[in-house]
Amino acid sequence: MAINPPVDATKTPEWAALQQHFDQLQDECINLKQWFADDPERAEKLSFELGDLHIDLSKDLIKPETLKLFADLAKAVHLPERTKDMYSGVHINNTEDRAVLHTALRRPAEEAGSLIVDGQDVVKDVRDTLKRIYDFADKVRSGEWTGVTGKKIETVVNIGIGGSDLGPVMVYEALKPYADAGIAARYISNIDPNDLAEKTKGLDPETTLFIVVSKTFTTLETLTNAREARTWLLNELNAKGAINDDSADQKAEAVRKHFIAVSTNLEKVAEFGIDPDNAFGFWNWVGGRYSVDSAVGTSLAIVYGPGRFEEFLSGFHAVDKYFAETDYEKNVVVLMGMMNVWYRNFFKAASHAVLPYDQYLHRFPAYLQQLTMESNGKSVRWDGTPVTTETGEIFWGEPGTNGQHAFYQLIHQGTQLIPADFIAFANTPNPYKDGDQDVHELFLGNFLAQTKALAFGKTADEVRAEGTPEEIVPARVFSGNRPTTSIFGVSLTPFAVGELIALYEQITFVEGTVWGIDSFDQWGVELGKQLAKEITPAISQDDNALAEQDASTQALIRFYRAKREF
Ligand code: F6P
Numbered sequence: 001m002a003i004n005p006p007v008d009a010t011k012t013p014e015w016a017a018l019q020q021h022f023d024q025l026q027d028e029c030i031n032l033k034q035w036f037a038d039d040p041e042r043a044e045k046l047s048f049e050l051g052d053l054h055i056d057l058s059k060d061l062i063k064p065e066t067l068k069l070f071a072d073l074a075k076a077v078h079l080p081e082r083t084k085d086m087y088s089g090v091h092i093n094n095t096e097d098r099a100v101l102h103t104a105l106r107r108p109a110e111e112a113g114s115l116i117v118d119g120q121d122v123v124k125d126v127r128d129t130l131k132r133i134y135d136f137a138d139k140v141r142s143g144e145w146t147g148v149t150g151k152k153i154e155t156v157v158n159i160g161i162g163g164s165d166l167g168p169v170m171v172y173e174a175l176k177p178y179a180d181a182g183i184a185a186r187y188i189s190n191i192d193p194n195d196l197a198e199k200t201k202g203l204d205p206e207t208t209l210f211i212v213v214s215k216t217f218t219t220l221e222t223l224t225n226a227r228e229a230r231t232w233l234l235n236e237l238n239a240k241g242a243i244n245d246d247s248a249d250q251k252a253e254a255v256r257k258h259f260i261a262v263s264t265n266l267e268k269v270a271e272f273g274i275d276p277d278n279a280f281g282f283w284n285w286v287g288g289r290y291s292v293d294s295a296v297g298t299s300l301a302i303v304y305g306p307g308r309f310e311e312f313l314s315g316f317h318a319v320d321k322y323f324a325e326t327d328y329e330k331n332v333v334v335l336m337g338m339m340n341v342w343y344r345n346f347f348k349a350a351s352h353a354v355l356p357y358d359q360y361l362h363r364f365p366a367y368l369q370q371l372t373m374e375s376n377g378k379s380v381r382w383d384g385t386p387v388t389t390e391t392g393e394i395f396w397g398e399p400g401t402n403g404q405h406a407f408y409q410l411i412h413q414g415t416q417l418i419p420a421d422f423i424a425f426a427n428t429p430n431p432y433k434d435g436d437q438d439v440h441e442l443f444l445g446n447f448l449a450q451t452k453a454l455a456f457g458k459t460a461d462e463v464r465a466e467g468t469p470e471e472i473v474p475a476r477v478f479s480g481n482r483p484t485t486s487i488f489g490v491s492l493t494p495f496a497v498g499e500l501i502a503l504y505e506q507i508t509f510v511e512g513t514v515w516g517i518d519s520f521d522q523w524g525v526e527l528g529k530q531l532a533k534e535i536t537p538a539i540s541q542d543d544n545a546l547a548e549q550d551a552s553t554q555a556l557i558r559f560y561r562a563k564r565e566f
Contacts, residue, residue: 003094005383006516007077010345014076018069022346030061030481032455039064048332051318051499055332056486059455060339060419061347070338071328079334079513083324086509089117089285093520094382100520101283102290102505106316106498117285125283126294133280133298134306136260140209141181141305148250148257149242151206157199158187158299159229160213161221162370164262165189167292167501168213168299170367171312174360174497177429178304185299188229191221196228205236205258212261213296215288217268220529226259226272233258262295287520289370290505293498308494315498323506333503336485337510343419343483344511345389353411354397357424357447358492364423365397368504374522375508381516391515401446412454412478419483422451423500427491447486454482 009015036042036058046058046067062070074080085092089099104115104122112124139145143152158168169187186199210229214222234251237243243250252273260278261269264286269279280295292300293316301309323333343349354365377392398406400422411418424447428440457480463473487503489496512519538545539557546557 003383005385006381006513008388008516009073009077009514010388012073012076014069014073018073018342018346021066021069022342025061025063032059032061032481033457035063048330048335050322050332050503051315052490052496053499053503054486054488055336056488057332057335057339059451060483060485061481062339062342066342067329067335070335070342071331073341073514074328074334074338074510077514077516079328079510082513083509087320087324089115089122092382093287093518095518095521095523096284098520099285100287100290101285102287102293103316103320105286105291105293106313106320106502108317120283122283122285129280129282129295130309133295133301134309136278136280137298137301137306137309140302141183146257147206147208148237148254149206151204152182153209153302154183154207155203156183156185156209156211156299156302157203157229158185158211158213159189159222159225160187160211160262160296161189161219162374163288163291164213164215164219164222164296166363166367166370167289168297170361170363171292171297171300171497171501172303173363174492175300175304175308175494176360178308178494181303181305183303185303187299188225189221191224193228196225196232200229200232205233205240206242208233208258209302210259211299212259212269212272212274213263213298214261215264215282215284215286215291215296217261217263217265217272220532223272230255230259230273260298262298288522289374290520292501304494312494312498315493315495315500316502317498318495319499319502319506323502333506334510336503337507338514339485340393340419340507340511341514343417344391344393347417348390349393349417349419350390351394351396351416351418353403353418353420354395355400355403355420355422355450356397357400357422357443358428359399360492361423362399364500365395367501368395368397371504372508374525375519376512376515376517377524378515378517382518383516385516387515387517389515391511391517400450401443404446404450408450411482417482419485420454421485421487422447423487423489425489425492425496429491451484451486453478454480454484456480457482 043058045064047054047056082092086100087103089101091097091099093100099117101117101122105126107123109127112127113121115122140153146152165187172185188196188199212222212226234254237254238245243254255273256275259274261274262280263269264282264284266276266279266281270276280298282291282294286294293313319333328334340352354368356364372395373392379387381387411420424444432439457478460473460477463476468476509519538549539560546554
């Protein structure tokens with residue numbers, strides 16, 4: 001396959017122009033307080049509406065004129081062309097020779113027939129699968145689908161890992177107030193048996209439905225957990241007298257009624273014993289970390305219902321359209337991607353905090369870690385040549401206000417620059433007044449206070465004016481000029497969650513394009529998987545395998561063998 005080499009962004013005149021702009025800002029001294037004073041329209045010029053999200057970049061270390069430089073560089077690395085290629089099914093994931101079509105997962109049904117890729121009517125196939133999922137979800141929600149003893153399903157247990165877990169669990173947590181069918185979900189991912197042991201505690205096997213989610217259906221963790229869950233189910237049903245352990249037919253029927261699967265590998269699903277009628281497919285052009293809006297989200301369609309799932313998809317689609325169609329200087333999705341490049345490559349920021357001021361988004365940073373770091377944590381470009389600048393910043397975070405009492409100290413006063421995205425919503429599903437004080441407003445007050453403190457800081461004179469003893473003054477100074485982006489939504493609806501995910505998917509794509517990275521492969525996870533297969537036999541007894549290990553690994557295994565208690 002012919003590969004178009006990436007443009008080396010760092011060699012373009014547009015990069016040089018951005019470098020010159022950066023040097024100029026450094027020379028004049030970055031001073032957000034001054035920039036706001038000099039330009040009364042700064043907040044307005046640097047704020048954007050994306051669907052129902054209001055996004056404020058004015059507390060970032062940019063000026064209104066920076067936007068054009070960002071847009072110019074994005075065009076110089078052919079972002080518009082690469083976006084068109086992605087949306088139309090060109091195999092831009094060239095190391096796996098695959099199209100990258102997660103944007104097709106959320107295209108409306110009316111667009112069926114408009115996107116034929118590698119002979120496949122993509123939107124039609126997506127919609128056909130969604131219809132099957134929705135029919136199944138409706139049956140489970142209404143109680144028409146029951147467990148083997150005729151009881152309505154009350155808990156769905158998603159077994160998957162990486163993209164087959166992080167997206168669904170994050171969205172499940174985010175949308176909890178919308179659960180309306182008396183069905184809860186649990187998510188098992190880790191191969192550590194402790195995970196399954198804890199997540200099955202208190203479950204009634206008669207009312208539990210397992211969804212085994214694996215794109216490849218070969219992932220060690222997922223298949224091990226799926227087998228363990230099957231054993232758990234059969235043992236528990238047997239213990240309750242619901243099935244007879246000696247009856248192969250009853251066991252097969254129990255598996256049929258309590259296990260469904262989601263995969264691109266339907267042959268392996270059948271091998272596991274799951275009825276192909278109860279398996280939902282997707283396609284190899286959906287990357288694991290870009291798959292929550294495919295059949296991978298089946299647990300969500302069951303818990304929240306097809307209507308909510310459709311709203312969720314509409315949120316993604318709104319951002320996809322905006323990203324592809326909005327002029328780059330006004331395109332906040334492109335601008336946020338370029339701003340991450342700005343911080344990573346010009347300010348040398350090694351990490352990026354994502355701080356949701358909404359407890360329901362508590363898994364959002366973990367979800368983003370896979371999306372961003374598995375996508376852009378790479379040292380070679382899509383043509384195999386080394387990258388020409390730093391890539392892949394570390395994404396991390398915790399919900400406010402918990403983070404404030406943990407690591408914000410370092411963001412405010414540490415020696416490194418950490419750009420931070422704050423995400424908050426105007427409305428809460430759980431309003432509460434503490435006396436006269438609306439607690440959601442108290443919460444929002446903290447979000448606004450933090451971004452203000454980070455931007456404007458506190459000078460030594462201001463500290464002194466509070467009567468602080470001179471020797472303590474330096475410790476109480478806040479430098480300010482610590483960049484934040486505020487993403488303010490109306491309510492954390494299914495639509496808004498779709499918007500947020502698509503926003504970060506596209507930001508990741510923008511960064512990857514500037515760096516010349518194939519953001520859709522993940523070869524970096526393979527070596528560890530391969531070595532685990534080789535090392536595992538050495539752990540328990542295979543002395544030949546042990547002898548082949550390095551000295552450190554051997555010593556660790558010897559420690560284990562000496563200390564194990566079984
Ligand atoms: O960790 C590597 C990875 O391939 C991820 O990209 C993926 O989301 C995860 O494993 C799970 O893969 P699967 O869905 O095939 O089980």
